[in-house]
Amino acid sequence: MKSMTKLLAAAAATIGLATGAASLAKADVPTWCGPKKASIALLDGYGGNSWRQVTTASAKQTVSLCPSITKYEYADGNGDLNKSISDIKGMAAKGIDALVVFGDAGPAVLPAIKSVFKKHKVIVPYRVEVGGKEGEDYTKFVGASFVDDGVSWGNFIKSILPSGGNMLFLSGPAGNSQGLDELKGLKKVLGPEYKFLNPEPFDVTNWDPALTQKVLTAEIAKNPKIDVIISDFGPSLVGALPLFNKSGRSIPALATSDGNSLGCFWTDNQNKDNPDFKLFTVATGNDNARLAVEWAVAKATGGKDPAETIFKAPNFENSVTGVPSKVQCRKDLPGAIYLSSQLPAEDQAKAVGQ
Amino acid sequence: MSQTTIQPAISIPPLWATLPAKSFVTVVICTIALLIVCWILAPSSVSLGALAGSLPFAAIIAIVGLGQLLVVQQGGFDLSLAGAVSLAVVTSTHEAHQNNAELLHALSLAVGFALAAGVANGILIAVFRLNAIIATIGMNALLYGGVFAVCGGTPSITTELLANIANGQFIGLPTSVFFALAALAIVTFILKKTTVGRRFEAIGANPRAAQAAGLRVRLHQLMAYVCAQLLYCLAGILIGGITREPTAFQGDSLLLPSVAVVVLGGTSLLGGRGYPISTFIAAFFLNQLSQFALAVGVPYSAQTIIQALALGFGIGVYSIKWSVNSFSQTKLPKKEERK
Numbered sequence: 279m280k281s282m283t284k285l286l287a288a289a290a291a292t293i294g295l296a297t298g299a300a301s302l303a304k305a306d307v308p309t310w311c312g313p314k315k316a317s318i319a320l321l322d323g324y325g326g327n328s329w330r331q332v333t334t335a336s337a338k339q340t341v342s343l344c345p346s347i348t349k350y351e352y353a354d355g356n357g358d359l360n361k362s363i364s365d366i367k368g369m370a371a372k373g374i375d376a377l378v379v380f381g382d383a384g385p386a387v388l389p390a391i392k393s394v395f396k397k398h399k400v401i402v403p404y405r406v407e408v409g410g411k412e413g414e415d416y417t418k419f420v421g422a423s424f425v426d427d428g429v430s431w432g433n434f435i436k437s438i439l440p441s442g443g444n445m446l447f448l449s450g451p452a453g454n455s456q457g458l459d460e461l462k463g464l465k466k467v468l469g470p471e472y473k474f475l476n477p478e479p480f481d482v483t484n485w486d487p488a489l490t491q492k493v494l495t496a497e498i499a500k501n502p503k504i505d506v507i508i509s510d511f512g513p514s515l516v517g518a519l520p521l522f523n524k525s526g527r528s529i530p531a532l533a534t535s536d537g538n539s540l541g542c543f544w545t546d547n548q549n550k551d552n553p554d555f556k557l558f559t560v561a562t563g564n565d566n567a568r569l570a571v572e573w574a575v576a577k578a579t580g581g582k583d584p585a586e587t588i589f590k591a592p593n594f595e596n597s598v599t600g601v602p603s604k605v606q607c608r609k610d611l612p613g614a615i616y617l618s619s620q621l622p623a624e625d626q627a628k629a630v631g632q
Numbered sequence: 633m634s635q636t637t638i639q640p641a642i643s644i645p646p647l648w649a650t651l652p653a654k655s656f657v658t659v660v661i662c663t664i665a666l667l668i669v670c671w672i673l674a675p676s677s678v679s680l681g682a683l684a685g686s687l688p689f690a691a692i693i694a695i696v697g698l699g700q701l702l703v704v705q706q707g708g709f710d711l712s713l714a715g716a717v718s719l720a721v722v723t724s725t726h727e728a729h730q731n732n733a734e735l736l737h738a739l740s741l742a743v744g745f746a747l748a749a750g751v752a753n754g755i756l757i758a759v760f761r762l763n764a765i766i767a768t769i770g771m772n773a774l775l776y777g778g779v780f781a782v783c784g785g786t787p788s789i790t791t792e793l794l795a796n797i798a799n800g801q802f803i804g805l806p807t808s809v810f811f812a813l814a815a816l817a818i819v820t821f822i823l824k825k826t827t828v829g830r831r832f833e834a835i836g837a838n839p840r841a842a843q844a845a846g847l848r849v850r851l852h853q854l855m856a857y858v859c860a861q862l863l864y865c866l867a868g869i870l871i872g873g874i875t876r877e878p879t880a881f882q883g884d885s886l887l888l889p890s891v892a893v894v895v896l897g898g899t900s901l902l903g904g905r906g907y908p909i910s911t912f913i914a915a916f917f918l919n920q921l922s923q924f925a926l927a928v929g930v931p932y933s934a935q936t937i938i939q940a941l942a943l944g945f946g947i948g949v950y951s952i953k954w955s956v957n958s959f960s961q962t963k964l965p966k967k968e969e970r971k
Binding site: 327331452476477478482486487488489491492493494495496497498499500513514516517520521524525539612613614630 | 674676677679681684685689789799871874875876877878880882885922926927929930931932
């Protein structure tokens with residue numbers, strides 16, 4: 279009889295535990311994940327760099343939080359517009375319910391996006407503007423606030439150079455909207471006492487480290503006094519910054535986006551040769567993909583729409599105040615990862631294949 | 633006997649024919665003129681700091697230019713340059729895993745890939761007689777496949793040792809310049825001072841005549857592609873060191889300059905005699921032109937236009953001389969000798 283009681287007690291405990299675990303699992307399901315089953319695909323226009331690989335891994339991890347998603351697929355356009363278009367149309371034809379699109383080619387992919395939307399699929403372009411209108415051409419556009427990045431950099435520059443200074447602003451390809459928005463943000467905060475040394479609107483680098491090095495060589499030779507360099511892709515500066523020391527000058531302050539290689543470079547160069555080398559970074563923005571996935575999943579599964587519609591990259595490192603973080607460096611991990619990302623550093627290392 | 637008596641009467645060379653090649657004189661004059669313009673309008677672009685920073689890139693253009701020169705001398709074009717340089721970049725950086733001890737293994741692998749690509753290009757073009765442009769476009773796609781296979785398109789940080797070698801200085805000049813000078817010396821010596829080199833130029837000028845003369849045309853043409861790939865590989869390895877964290881597509885921006893310096897150096901796109909030294913100086917010219925545009929601080933669109941105009945001007949200069957040559961050829965044979 280005693281043993282029977284024990285058995286019953288054990289069974290009751292097991293049932294209780296199982297029920298508790300189930301309710302706990304239910305509680306863990308995010309609000310943007312609805313009950314309707316759906317499949318989702320992430321489409322990159324150009325996925326061949328570490329930033330994209332970390333971003334893709336972040337998106338995949340976000341998808342895995344929603345049990346209603348039955349299938350996850352990924353396609354990389356390899357920088358080929360035709361392939362990007364055929365990827366978008368092909369995924370829809372395969373019966374995928376929700377598509378998250380990084381439209382690298384901009385408005386050129388809009389017709390493909392629109393054709394998918396017309397087939398009553400959920401399609402969410404993100405980060406790069408593709409033109410068109412929400413509700414007419416696509417379900418939702420999840421942009422990034424590059425103006426806010428400019429404002430954050432501007433505030434840092436004001437804090438270290440309160441009476442003005444000489445600035446060099448480097449961005450990617452000529453006329454890219456990201457650089458133009460960042461400039462707007464900078465000009466919101468900084469007055470005429472802050473002088474841009476570069477040609478309007480920014481020095482073109484194509485985010486290519488070799489071109490960055492050439493551009494910086496010319497600017498260093500031309501300008502005897504550079505107080506701060508602003509760049510929207512910090513890691514591409516790493517190869518070029520030693521040029522300052524070669525010219526017998528201190529590396530100036532940097533306002534940029536984060537990257538492990540940059541953090542380690544800063545750490546390695548804190549010496550008497552570089553008294554002016556201060557570093558401020560905003561998050562590189564891999565988590566922009568998470569917000570886009572949340573929107574796509576919410577719309578496809580009948581979940582609750584996320585509160586945010588624009589991804590705001592948080593400030594990350596500040597070598598002067600240490601707020602929100604001191605400069606971070608993980609020498610044991612590849613340089614091409616982004617410690618600001620929500621994805622754990624070790625998982626990023628796996629994502630970039632190192 | 634009759635030759636010795638007639639020749640002085642019909643082919644007394646004009647004074648300039650005894651001077652250095654016209655292409656050399658032209659490119660040197662253009663470069664000096666550019667340096668003067670730089671000195672007047674944008675002195676910072678000829679400062680020691682600017683030269684030290686930009687010379688490594690001039691060296692890289694010179695090395696890929698020498699590779700392209702060898703192929704052009706055989707009447708071909710090597711469009712696989714972009715993929716070849718990119719593959720060398722990712723192999724030398726990714727395969728070394730930021731570990732100096734693994735650098736030699738990574739570099740050997742890069743050289744191995746270059747040899748394989750060169751032999752494949754050579755067989756397709758010299759043996760199977762495929763059009764050089766088509767064959768090398770295909771090879772380029774294959775090499776980019778290799779880039780993705782090696783690194784998945786992700787850039788890697790270079791090893792400290794390679795960065796130190798490529799960024800080092802020797803008697804005040806970047807080491808990459810010495811690598812370029814070594815490549816120049818080897819190419820020039822082989823082309824101008826060895827039997828193989830003289831045959832190589834003869835085959836480029838007229839493969840059919842060379843075949844009739846019993847020269848091994850296919851082998852020489854094949855070797856042009858192999859040597860070119862080795863030079864691209866050297867350029868890729870240097871880029872891997874100079875830029876520290878290169879992209880996986882670093883070769884893309886070198887294809888046009890490689891052809892441009894060959895043309896500016898005075899080598900005919902129809903093949904034949906090559907001008908390695910002029911090509912080398914043209915690389916410096918082209919790089920300095922881009923530094924000048926950057927130093928002047930004009931918008932990016934204007935920078936591109938300035939470079940395009942200079943290139944057009946350079947080609948135009950040779951076109952004019954070409955017609956002078958054609959005209960004077962009626963009196964003086966040996967056109968190839970005088971270009």
